[in-house]
Amino acid sequence: MNITQEKINDLNAVVKIKIAPEDYTEKVDKSIKEQAKKATLPGFRKGMVPAAHIKKMYGRSILVEEINNLLSETLNKHLTDNKVEILGQPLPVMDDTKEFKWDNTDEFEFDYELGLAPAIDVNITSKDKFTQYDVKADAETLAARIKNIRKSYGKMTNPEVSAEEDVLYAEIAQLSADGSVFEGGINHTGSIRLDQVTDKKILKTLVGLKKDDVVELDVQKAFDKNEVIIAKLLNISEEDAKDLKSKFQVTVKNVNRLEEADLNQEFFDKLFGAGTVTDEAGFTAKITEEVESMFNQDADRKLQNDMYTKLIDSVKIELPDEFLRRWLKATNEKLTDAELAEGYDDFAKNLKWTLIENKLIKDNNIEIKYEDVFQTAKQRLDAQFRMYSPAPMPEDQLAQYTATFLKEKDNANRIFDEVKAIKVFEHIKSVATIDQKEIAYNKFVDLLK
Incomplete structure (x- = not known):
């Protein structure tokens, strides 16, 4: 041979x-x-x-x-x-x-x-500068988070008259062009969340309503053509919701209001465990710590994206593009020429980043251990659970969830790739110059646009 x-x-x-x-x-x-x-x-x-x-x-x-x-x-x-x-x-x-x-x-x-694979050089020095933002909760964002948490632990009431954040439980009937109820048309009893109504003029017509009041509603205008919200409201498909032109008659059956939980010891203990927080100041401090922790995860992602962008732009990498296009077609039989043309640039950019990562890992002896993957997966699951309840999950239960989660190959590969990226970004941070800058969350959001 x-x-x-x-x-x-x-x-x-x-x-x-x-x-x-x-x-x-x-x-x-x-x-x-x-x-x-x-x-x-x-x-x-x-x-x-x-x-x-x-x-x-x-x-x-x-x-x-x-x-x-x-x-x-x-x-x-x-x-x-x-x-x-x-x-x-x-x-x-x-x-x-x-x-x-x-x-x-x-x-x-x-x-x-x-x-x-092309031979590449990746040189990171102290001359490479990046900004690490320390994001602080502005008053408006903090107030909104506190309100949301208090409502999550609040109780439902039925006021006589609707207000801006209430929910109207109503019969919703499709109208004909002449304004009469369309016989055989959409007729559904559902809940209209007023906090989802984006048109201010329409919102005014829905505030101040009481049981048995009847109003006309342009759902496309009210919800800014959001087919997901409209489909759920009318119990129809998103495709049908997208093409819907009719207006609707709304007959109020009930007004529902979720009252905010009282700031008392029972509420604090439910959130944080017995005796951890004993007053409103301690509660506010805890929520501030929680939201700023989430904000700074966003700040870390921005820093990583800034590093990614700079390296992709600065490291010279040529690829065997024609070969790769043929290979993509050969290994994806359903891939059309149009799809290949549209998606190739993103594929090439991701491939270039993988080459940069692998070069940095090889040149700097960066290790990725299972414990790193496990701890990262556990943190991600903990963050997901806290979206529904600020109270932490018991450590042994969280560890069990994590072990089960990582048994799925796709989950394990995704977290491994995330840890790989984190290790590379940590190395870049250790070599480059990182300027620290404090910023309010509402200002930080502007940087992400």
Whole structure:
């Protein structure tokens, strides 16, 4: 067997593999004998089928399989032994001029295209400057969070007259063009959340209503053409909601109001555990700490994005683009040319970042341990649970959730990639100059636009 690699340019190469009968005959004969021992054919006892009979019936398919296995093993060994770094996978070169008899006497020759990983230099120094924002809760954002938490632990009441943040439980009937109820049209009893109404003029018409009041509602205008909200309100599909033109008659059946929980010891204990917080000042301090922790996660993401953008823009990386386009098409049969053209730039950018990450990890001996993956997954799950309840989940229960979560391969791979990125960003932070800057959340949000 003979294998050679021909370099086309710095990003492309062709591997040629030549296979002679002596390279595969023994493997094919062994496979035929094994098949004969297992075969169950009419007229023969199990395990007593002559090898010659198996060769006559299945010899060609066995030969094809063994050649394919030999090609795969040979190619992988060549790439490993010669430390050839490739992008994607080798692509077989189709050659209609080559015809094989597949009769155990053939000398085979197969060519494979390789997309070579480019050699890159990633140099981070103290001259590279980034800003780490320390995000503080402004009064408006903090008040909104406190209000939301108090409502989460509040109680439902039924006031006589609706206010801006109430929910109208109402019968909603589709109207014809002349303003009459459309017979056979949409008729649904549901809840209209006034805090979702974006049109201020319409909101005014829904405030001050009481039971049995009737008003007309333009749902598209009221909810700014949000098909998700409209579909849920009318119990129809989002597609139908998107195309809906009709107005609706709203007949109020009830007014529901979620009152905020009282700031008392019972409420504090429910949130934080017995005796942890004993007054309103302590409650506000705890919520401030919680929201600023979430804000600073956003700040970390911005810093990481700034680093990502700078390195993508500054590190010179050329890719074997034509090869990669062919490889994407070959490995995704349903991928259309239009989809490839639209998505290739993002694919290339992500691939470049992976090359940068791998270079930094290799050059700086960065390790990624399972414990890092586990702790990161646990933090992400804890944050999700706290969105529904600020009270922390018991540590042993959270650890059990995390272990179950990581058993899913996709989850484990996603968290591994996240930890990999975090480790790389931590290295960049340790080398570059990081300027610290305090900023109010409402100002920080403007930076993200």
